[in-house]
Amino acid sequence: MNDPTVHAIVLIAVMAVVTFALRALPFLVFGKRETPKFITYLGKVLPYAMMGMLVVFCFKGVKVTQFPYGLPELIAGAITVLLHVWRRNTLISILFGTVSYMLLVQLVF
Numbered sequence: 001m002n003d004p005t006v007h008a009i010v011l012i013a014v015m016a017v018v019t020f021a022l023r024a025l026p027f028l029v030f031g032k033r034e035t036p037k038f039i040t041y042l043g044k045v046l047p048y049a050m051m052g053m054l055v056v057f058c059f060k061g062v063k064v065t066q067f068p069y070g071l072p073e074l075i076a077g078a079i080t081v082l083l084h085v086w087r088r089n090t091l092i093s094i095l096f097g098t099v100s101y102m103l104l105v106q107l108v109f
Contacts, residue, residue: 068109076101 030036059077062070080097084090 072101072104072109075104 030039055077059070059073062073064070076097079100080093083096084093087093
């Protein structure tokens with residue numbers, strides 16, 4: 001198994017099987033029964049919890065006592081929030097927030 005092509009094919013096959021299994025698991029577990037209320041509750045709450053964790057993760061390493069005092073992160077975060085409030089599109093707000101942060105860090109600060 002020293003051949004890189006075989007290794008890549010095996011990796012892709014394993015990832016495909018695991019992805020399919022994870023997608024099929026709820027249908028296998030619940031079948032045609034009604035989804036339990038706890039699972040429905042988690043489906044409503046977890047996306048917001050994950051976004052909160054991502055915000056904490058993004059801002060955890062900001063040093064407000066050293067130049068640039070967290071300005072790129074603050075500006076990019078504000079752009080992300082404003083775009084999301086304006087357009088209500090998560091993909092657009094995250095994309096433009098990320099691009100604005102990278103441009104600020106690479107070109108401005």
